[in-house]
Amino acid sequence: MKAKIIITPKKAVLDPQGKTVQNALEHMGYQGISAVHVGKYLEIEVAGDKETIRKQIDEACHKILSNPVIEDYRFELE
């Protein structure tokens, strides 16, 4: 089974990476950009039954893979 995890900065948190990417894109002539947010994407291939994996991935996201103070996470299992 494959877990696809997306970790993004919380909306209220300053996103310097996003700002940097936005400035670079505008500098290269891309118009109309109002915001850029940069986060992490993880794919974890894991064996086991779906419900156990769901709990494990949720716990891993909360404890290790993301910083709950400044980041949000969401994932899907395929």
Next chain:
Amino acid sequence: MKAKIIITPKKAVLDPQGKTVQNALEHMGYQGISAVHVGKYLEIEVAGDKETIRKQIDEACHKILSNPVIEDYRFELE
């Protein structure tokens, strides 16, 4: 309109970040993990018509946001 971009290392390329995360998860007792791949996730909010934006995002992904030699990218527009 919002572009959601996912950039991942090519399958053939060594993924030290993925290996590190895999070791950490196994070290903390998570079983059954066969592979971990770590990539980037970007959200770009941009105004304009869909086809123009699709071309711009594709070009930006290819030229700036990803390294086509070692990374693959895919995106969707919402």
